[in-house]
Amino acid sequence: MRRSRIVDGFVAWLPDTIDRRVRVIAWLSFAFQLVLIGTGGAVRLTASGLGCPTWPRCTAESFVNTPEMGIHGFIEFGNRLLTFVLAFIVIAAFLAVIRLRKQRKDLFWLTLLQGLSIPAQAVLGGITVLTGLNPYVVGLHFVVSIVLVALTTMLVHRVYRGPRGTVKVMPSWYTVVVHVTSLFVAITVVFGILTTGSGPHAGDNSKEVPAPRNGFNPEFLQHLHSWPAYATLAGTLILLIGVIALSGRRGARGVRTAILALLGVEILQIAVGLTQARLGLPEVLVGLHMVLAGLLVAAMTWVVLQQRIPTMNVSSGEMAPSLAAAR
Numbered sequence: 001m002r003r004s005r006i007v008d009g010f011v012a013w014l015p016d017t018i019d020r021r022v023r024v025i026a027w028l029s030f031a032f033q034l035v036l037i038g039t040g041g042a043v044r045l046t047a048s049g050l051g052c053p054t055w056p057r058c059t060a061e062s063f064v065n066t067p068e069m070g071i072h073g074f075i076e077f078g079n080r081l082l083t084f085v086l087a088f089i090v091i092a093a094f095l096a097v098i099r100l101r102k103q104r105k106d107l108f109w110l111t112l113l114q115g116l117s118i119p120a121q122a123v124l125g126g127i128t129v130l131t132g133l134n135p136y137v138v139g140l141h142f143v144v145s146i147v148l149v150a151l152t153t154m155l156v157h158r159v160y161r162g163p164r165g166t167v168k169v170m171p172s173w174y175t176v177v178v179h180v181t182s183l184f185v186a187i188t189v190v191f192g193i194l195t196t197g198s199g200p201h202a203g204d205n206s207k208e209v210p211a212p213r214n215g216f217n218p219e220f221l222q223h224l225h226s227w228p229a230y231a232t233l234a235g236t237l238i239l240l241i242g243v244i245a246l247s248g249r250r251g252a253r254g255v256r257t258a259i260l261a262l263l264g265v266e267i268l269q270i271a272v273g274l275t276q277a278r279l280g281l282p283e284v285l286v287g288l289h290m291v292l293a294g295l296l297v298a299a300m301t302w303v304v305l306q307q308r309i310p311t312m313n314v315s316s317g318e319m320a321p322s323l324a325a326a327r
Helices: 002-013 020-045 067-100 105-130 135-161 172-198 218-245 252-278 283-305
Strands: none
Touching (some): 020 135, 020 283, 067 105, 105 135, 135 283, 172 218, 172 283, 252 283
16 A cells, blocks of 8 residues: 555656646657767777677676776676666656656657667667677667667757647648658768778777778778768758748747757768867867767757747647747
8 A cells, every 4th residue: 555655656746738847758768868869979989889798798607897807897797887877768758758758749659769779879889899790780779879869859949849740830842851861861970880880990909800890991981971071061051041031930940049050060060070080189188079079960850840930839838829839
């Protein structure tokens, strides 16, 4: 009986509207996906990918790293521990919207997908170790992280702006340019993964049997990687000019803000990419480039989401036009 009262009290405490708790947890879920990209990059760039040489244990006898494993074991095990922090945040996000599942099915499914990603990422991480840092498995691991950045961006956006709207903000030609630009973003990320998989940062400190590379020419891939990046920049400039010309439309201001954020990330990303290529791929710049790739996908996702005006008052959960969301 007492346990039942505790459970009932906990359920009653959970949010039944979009309040500050839901917003904070949504932001945390987004931020920690970027943190995980950064720490995963640190593992690779410090040659700690096999710091824990087996999985799910860190060694054949221990789940934790040992002093004999040195700094590489500490870094790899620390990255594994971060998965538990992210799991806690994802569970919190799911519980934060569980009472809203009927009126806000979009939030329910977004948090559920994040929850399912935790074991999927853990298994991929294990396969990465067991295959000796196969560059294609490592790349797939990064792709899943990028998809999760897009999902958590969507979660943050819909927590504030409501579910997908029914009214298009911009004309059809503009929406086509948005989606073409997002396609170039995806291609840029894929070629970036292949470029990294061909380069010097294999993620392993072993000199006897180094981690495999994908065999492509890294210099050629660097050039190939830059082409869709410049196409993305060109598409973004077209979108910016278009939204300025169409500034009188309802919702155009929100589109412009998202595009300016996208443009800012692109300029920084291109600057870092050119600099790292000229300096011989220093670890710090490569790691920054990886995190910026996550921010690039987040900004592009935001631009896509701004193309429709939400139609829900997210505080009350009642269907109603939202002028604030269109600004």
